[in-house]
Amino acid sequence: MMSESEFERICKGILTDRETIIKHNPIGTRGEILLWMLLNCLSSYLSLTDMETPCFTGIPDAETYAEAIRFVLRNRKTGHFDEDTYITQLLQA
Helix, strand or coil: CECHHHHHHHHHHHHHCHHHHHHHCCCCCHHHHHHHHHHHHHHHHCCCCCCCCCCCCCCCCHHHHHHHHHHHHCCCECCCCCHHHHHHHHHCC
16 A cells, blocks of 8 residues: 555655656656656555556557556555645656
């Protein structure tokens, strides 16, 4: 399960390391790269199985990653929080 404080910590870490993340993953827009990283962090943190991990058809964009993050968090949050606030921060970084 994911608490807001832990989700915020992960997002802040991605923001702090964003230039390094983007440098080593230069495919896509800055926002797409950071949301891709967040999705992968969530998959690892929540120990998602292959069946629980979102799959994509075609070339994913920022909204595809944002929707996948929302999907992963659905029913996995320890309390109510708005993940879109954090997603927006990553998109604007």
